Amino acid sequence: MKIKSEGSGGSGPGNADKKVPNPAYDELLHFYEGKIAALRHARDALETAKPAMTPPTTPPANGSDRGGSQQQDNQRCRALLALELLTELIDDMTMGVVFDTHFEAKQGISVCANCSTSGSDMCECLNCQRSFPAARFASHMDKCMGLSSRRTATRR
Amino acid sequence: MLSETGGIREELLKRFIESGERERLQEIMRTKLHTSGWQDRVKDKCQKIVHENADRIEKLTVDDIAEEVTPFARSSVPEDIKAEILEDIRAFIFRALPETDN
Numbered sequence: 001m002k003i004k005s006e007g008s009g010g011s012g013p014g015n016a017d018k019k020v021p022n023p024a025y026d027e028l029l030h031f032y033e034g035k036i037a038a039l040r041h042a043r044d045a046l047e048t049a050k051p052a053m054t055p056p057t058t059p060p061a062n063g064s065d066r067g068g069s070q071q072q073d074n075q076r077c078r079a080l081l082a083l084e085l086l087t088e089l090i091d092d093m094t095m096g097v098v099f100d101t102h103f104e105a106k107q108g109i110s111v112c113a114n115c116s117t118s119g120s121d122m123c124e125c126l127n128c129q130r131s132f133p134a135a136r137f138a139s140h141m142d143k144c145m146g147l148s149s150r151r152t153a154t155r156r
Numbered sequence: 157m158l159s160e161t162g163g164i165r166e167e168l169l170k171r172f173i174e175s176g177e178r179e180r181l182q183e184i185m186r187t188k189l190h191t192s193g194w195q196d197r198v199k200d201k202c203q204k205i206v207h208e209n210a211d212r213i214e215k216l217t218v219d220d221i222a223e224e225v226t227p228f229a230r231s232s233v234p235e236d237i238k239a240e241i242l243e244d245i246r247a248f249i250f251r252a253l254p255e256t257d258n
Contacts, residue, residue, distance in 0.1 A: 042239030081165065082245045085172065086238065087230065089182055093189060094198060094229040098222045101202035109213060
């Protein structure tokens with residue numbers, strides 16, 4: 001796909017030495033170069049960690065080897081421990097999302113014991129005429145009616 | 157050292173939390189994951205799971221959703237973010253347990 005440009009900075013062969021400034025291209029180039037650098041960095045880190053994470057193929061033959069494989073065991077333990085801590089961090093973040101989704105799902109099926117209004121019934125705001133599900137109505141009115149602290153309020 | 161791994165492991169986990177390092181890395185990772193769109197992807201997947209179980213939604217537990225989304229969430233983390241945080245963790249472990257040549 002040729003990007004056509006007006007004026008003398010064209011794409012003809014005579015203008016090969018004149019570069020057409022293209023900020024969008026530069027930005028994309030910079031972005032992808034950053035990505036490539038990050039991936040290279042990741043690959044190098046994994047290469048360094050690989051020996052520690054590979055299980056031993058042969059058992060130590062004699063006593064003099066024991067120091068070496070002890071060192072390897074240590075390295076392997078560290079690597080596995082690091083992976084374990086990382087996985088814990090990821091799982092923590094996942095659970096945050098899971099709880100939110102679960103809560104929203106359960107709100108949708110909640111029903112008022114008094115008046116049998118479903119949690120997903122819509123109510124219209126008296127102030128701004130927008131519609132909200134019952135469960136979010138109160139917090140919107142709170143901000144819209146301005147009775148609790150307004151940070152930035154536009155009076156209509 | 158290997159025979160004491162149990163006690164040392166617990167000690168290290170404790171130090172990881174108490175030093176504030178875990179929280180620091182958690183925050184860094186949270187920002188990176190959010191920017192990369194990972195949170196949105198996991199949220200979508202969770203909502204899909206909820207819809208798939210719409211018929212038994214009253215009995216749907218947090219554990220049900222977690223069990224189904226965890227493999228996806230773990231594998232969906234971009235490799236460069238994983239490697240970055242992993243390096244920080246390995247550096248922490250190295251500082252806490254300096255290598256000994258015995």
